[in-house]
Amino acid sequence: MSHLEGSGFVLPHWAYWGWLAxxxxxxxxxxxxSPEGSPRPERTALEIVSEGxxxxxxxxxxxxxxxxxxxxxxxxxxxxxTVNAVAAYCYEVAMRHLFNMPTLWVHEASYLLFGMQYLLxxxxxxxxxxxxxxxxxxxxxxxxxxxxVDIFTSIFFFIFMLALLGISWRFFTDPYxxxxxxxxxxxxxYWPVKGMMLLGAVLITLAGFSKLIKDxxxxxxxxxxxx
Amino acid sequence: xxxxxxxHRSLALGRSPANRFWSWILLAASGGALFVxxxxxxNILFYDPQGADYFLFRTAGSLASLHISTLTWLMFGSLLVLxxxxxxxxxxxxxxxxxxxxxxxxxxxxxxIPSRIFPMMTSADLAAIPLFxxxxxxxxxxxxxxxxxDVAYQWMGGLSGGLAAxxxxxxxxxxxxxxxxxxxxxxxxxxxxxxxxxxxYDPQIALGSIMAGGTLGILLPPxxxxxxxxxxAQQSVGELYLGAVVPGxxxxxxxxxxxLLHTWLEPSLGPAIPxxxxxxxxxxxxxxxxxxxxxxxVFIVLGSLFxxxxxxxxxxxxxSLGAMVVALMHRRLxxxxxxxxxxxxxxxxxxxxxxxxxxxxFIGFYILQGGQEFITxxxxxxxxxxxxxxxxxxVLLVVVGIFLDWVGVLLLVVPIFVPVIGALTFDGLFGxxxxxxxxxxxxxxxxxxxxxxxxxxxxxxxxALLYMQGICPRGITVATIFRSSLAFxxxxxxxxTICVLFPGMALWLPSLVYG
Numbered sequence: 001m002s003h004l005e006g007s008g009f010v011l012p013h014w015a016y017w018g019w020l021a022x023x024x025x026x027x028x029x030x031x032x033x034s035p036e037g038s039p040r041p042e043r044t045a046l047e048i049v050s051e052g053x054x055x056x057x058x059x060x061x062x063x064x065x066x067x068x069x070x071x072x073x074x075x076x077x078x079x080x081x082t083v084n085a086v087a088a089y090c091y092e093v094a095m096r097h098l099f100n101m102p103t104l105w106v107h108e109a110s111y112l113l114f115g116m117q118y119l120l121x122x123x124x125x126x127x128x129x130x131x132x133x134x135x136x137x138x139x140x141x142x143x144x145x146x147x148x149v150d151i152f153t154s155i156f157f158f159i160f161m162l163a164l165l166g167i168s169w170r171f172f173t174d175p176y177x178x179x180x181x182x183x184x185x186x187x188x189x190y191w192p193v194k195g196m197m198l199l200g201a202v203l204i205t206l207a208g209f210s211k212l213i214k215d216x217x218x219x220x221x222x223x224x225x226x227x
Numbered sequence: 228x229x230x231x232x233x234x235h236r237s238l239a240l241g242r243s244p245a246n247r248f249w250s251w252i253l254l255a256a257s258g259g260a261l262f263v264x265x266x267x268x269x270n271i272l273f274y275d276p277q278g279a280d281y282f283l284f285r286t287a288g289s290l291a292s293l294h295i296s297t298l299t300w301l302m303f304g305s306l307l308v309l310x311x312x313x314x315x316x317x318x319x320x321x322x323x324x325x326x327x328x329x330x331x332x333x334x335x336x337x338x339x340i341p342s343r344i345f346p347m348m349t350s351a352d353l354a355a356i357p358l359f360x361x362x363x364x365x366x367x368x369x370x371x372x373x374x375x376x377d378v379a380y381q382w383m384g385g386l387s388g389g390l391a392a393x394x395x396x397x398x399x400x401x402x403x404x405x406x407x408x409x410x411x412x413x414x415x416x417x418x419x420x421x422x423x424x425x426x427x428y429d430p431q432i433a434l435g436s437i438m439a440g441g442t443l444g445i446l447l448p449p450x451x452x453x454x455x456x457x458x459x460a461q462q463s464v465g466e467l468y469l470g471a472v473v474p475g476x477x478x479x480x481x482x483x484x485x486x487l488l489h490t491w492l493e494p495s496l497g498p499a500i501p502x503x504x505x506x507x508x509x510x511x512x513x514x515x516x517x518x519x520x521x522x523x524x525v526f527i528v529l530g531s532l533f534x535x536x537x538x539x540x541x542x543x544x545x546x547s548l549g550a551m552v553v554a555l556m557h558r559r560l561x562x563x564x565x566x567x568x569x570x571x572x573x574x575x576x577x578x579x580x581x582x583x584x585x586x587x588x589f590i591g592f593y594i595l596q597g598g599q600e601f602i603t604x605x606x607x608x609x610x611x612x613x614x615x616x617x618x619x620x621x622v623l624l625v626v627v628g629i630f631l632d633w634v635g636v637l638l639l640v641v642p643i644f645v646p647v648i649g650a651l652t653f654d655g656l657f658g659x660x661x662x663x664x665x666x667x668x669x670x671x672x673x674x675x676x677x678x679x680x681x682x683x684x685x686x687x688x689x690x691a692l693l694y695m696q697g698i699c700p701r702g703i704t705v706a707t708i709f710r711s712s713l714a715f716x717x718x719x720x721x722x723x724t725i726c727v728l729f730p731g732m733a734l735w736l737p738s739l740v741y742g
Contacts, residue, residue, distance in 0.1 A: 089544025115348030138313030156322030
């Protein structure tokens with residue numbers, strides 16, 4: 001780190017990763033005692049367009065509940081990272097303009113953080129139906145028809161995910177990858193980020209699997225009688 | 228209750244022969260596709276891709292000799308089918324991208340996928356997207372929007388149609404703080420719509436002003452759409468933001484002018500609030516204090532961006548901090564509020580970025596196969612003048628935008644159009660000033676943003692209309708919502724035409740600041 005001396009505070013890599021791992025847990029723990037935010041009973045715009053999938057918010061069986069809990073928990077975990085980026089960017093602007101000491105790590109640290117967040121949150125978004133669909137014909141179908149085409153189109157979802165899993169595994173285990181860094185001043189490590197690509201693919205595949213099971217169950221239930 | 232009812236209805240259908248027929252079709256289609264995927268999986272895992280041996284059959288490379296025009300129809304046709312079947316765009320584009328890469332090339336060609344996704348993941352510019360979403364999500368929870376509408380309401384309520392104009396004004400200010408449109412339409416719909424209907428406003432004026440005002444969010448800075456266009460067309464976010472200011476204000480003025488003129492001619496459409504309920508001038512002036520926080524926030528975020536003090540992502544970070552401060556002032560800042568805002572953000576930004584991932588695999592492969600040249604040649608081969616081509620593209624953008632999410636349009640259609648536009652020269656129509664060669668893409672970006680607004684407001688599937696249907700009180704029919712959008716759609720077409728005829732509308736401010 002000798003080339004960074006005299007350039008103000010530089011966040012050490014171990015502190016970055018440690019904080020990203022600890023900070024969401026801390027906020028989740030503290031948030032348990034904190035009251036809910038402002039009461040906001042209205043539906044958000046995303047919720048309005050994501051309706052129409054009959055399987056959304058269905059409990060499913062114990063296996064899918066376990067999968068859903070993984071998706072839910074991973075999403076809430078990475079969601080809190082956004083707050084770090086807010087603090088980091090404000091720190092950077094303040095240092096640069098008030099103290100004339102631009103930091104060398106904020107931009108790298110923040111875009112790496114967001115890159116990991118997008119990938120890991122895919123499962124959470126899938127669980128909550130946030131991946132908006134084109135409703136033109138879909139919502140016109142009867143509920144059982146909707147569940148049915150969801151089962152069919154999920155094949156393409158799984159093709160995408162299988163490719164992503166295979167490719168990101170090779171991408172991650174590429175011998176060139178080990179120890180690879182961003183090539184910018186802070187030298188943010190790339191390989192954990194690539195690992196997150198693999199982890200994100202695993203998570204969203206699990207979430208898709210849970211949805212498929214719920215779809216198939218509902219499809220059968222609707223046919224054989226509704227208990 | 229309604230879902231239980233629906234299920235009962237489908238249950239009744241479940242025993243009919245037609246339903247059994249569709250069940251078999253579905254089973255056969257899924258089974259067939261699963262079989263093909265399974266066989267190819269065996270091929271990929273256990274057989275040498277260069278070797279002559281394969282398991283049962285091998286489809287890799289089976290489309291290799293296809294002409295690009297056939298491939299174009301095949302790719303976009305199958306994408307359309309999957310989208311209409313309700314598969315989210317991110318997965319439809321990603322899945323089909325993988326399928327076509329495999330069918331045209333082979334499995335080793337799939338390694339282009341990370342090279343499409345990874346740069347998007349680690350882009351410093353795209354980091355502004357989640358932060359602007361976060362800022363909006365935080366502001367939504369502060370009660371600031373209600374206050375802004377209240378101020379505009381008290382100031383303008385005395386005019387005929389004043390509430391509708393106040394809605395448009397508040398939406399414009401809101402658009403200058405939020406990067407999308409959903410939150411604006413939904414929140415204003417919940418606040419302003421009951422207020423206007425209670426005052427016996429014509430529902431069409433009320434609905435139209437909320438929806439049209441809301442669509443400004445994707446045009447006025449800090450628009451997320453502009454960030455994406457900047458990434459796709461290699462333009463500067465700052466210049467796009469500056470360029471959007473004048474067209475955005477022009478549209479806002481057109482909407483407000485239309486509403487005021489219409490209700491002035493027919494006061495029964497938007498009656499002024501009675502004189503007893505109006506507040507005095509002094510009270511009105513005191514009310515202005517409430518606008519201090521939002522105006523400061525807009526000034527700090529956009530000011531720091533335009534003055535070159537902060538990058539887009541930094542400006543978004545500062546804005547998010549500002550939103551937290553506003554929340555603190557309203558005593559709404561807690562870990563619970565932070566968690567909710569973060570969760571809203573992560574859902575929306577994951578949705579946007581997964582579309583980017585999927586669509587860039589699909590379109591990246593299409594361009595790699597020479598789709599770019601094919602489209603360029605086809606478009607130039609029509610023999611249309613540059614302005615004719617521009618019109619064609621605008622119409623296509625609006626039509627595609629009605630069906631697709633705007634992120635999808637920007638990632639699927641705009642990358643194909645941008646090189647075509649970049650190769651054309653626009654000499655000005657009717658003796659009006661030409662578009663400078665190096666500014667064509669900036670100008671085109673502005674036109675794209677305005678066209679996207681039109682598609683958001685187009686019946687029957689425009690997103691603004693969908694949001695409105697989601698929050699509308701009983702007694703307002705879908706047909707009323709559709710009709711209410713038409714007048715404002717016309718105004719947007721006028722605005723778009725003005726921007727085409729007078730490129731200075733979009734280019735004047737950026738040239739003033741950036742030289």
